[in-house]
Amino acid sequence: QSALTQPRSVSGSPGQSVTISCTGTSSDVGGYNYVSWYQQHPGKAPKLMIYDVSKRPSGVPDRFSGSKSGNTASLTISGLQAEDEADYYCCSYAGRYTYVFGTGTKVTVL
């Protein structure tokens, strides 16, 4: 159960697009289509942004999109806005009723 690997930080100017990668193995990200992404602002609980690799919960802007290729999942934020500045975590089912989170990525809006 090793944490999924995410870049420590990414940044972009308002209106630009940023992509966060989430690299695991064939036992987690690559083996199941149960990858989710969470946004966490300081002092707040995580908020689900993407589930089942690419599905958006009701109320999440369509600027947020998810995808997966092999053992790597990605979250793309298009049209970056100031309120998108937060920490983002990926999560994957890892078999035998277990899950694993990513190391987390800080998104900075320049």
Added chain:
Amino acid sequence: EVQLVESGGGLVQPGRSLRLSCAASGFTFDDSAMHWVRQAPGKGLEWVSGISWNSGSIGYADSVQGRFTISRDNAKNSLYLQMNNLRAEDTALYYCAKDTTQAVAGGEPDYWGQGTLVTVSS
């Protein structure tokens, strides 16, 4: 509106036990798998444990296997985490989270509570 309210955290000495509770409302509790996720101060999220809607499927992180026990009482709309033989590295904010499905496999945590802080220190 989905509400998850954790309780039971506090300061505890290494080697002692603590039981966390999560009171759920605003959704059909016995129709959802549930999770515990923790976050050490200044650190990332760590999945701790999950339980299916009928307690038939349960999973634990390697770091807590054999020390922590997850359970639920559907009649009380409540989730629990019994934590034994606590260690300093268990110090964290513990979140209760609802799953998107009934099973603790094939879904993901969606709604989260605000967490309860557990501090393990002598």
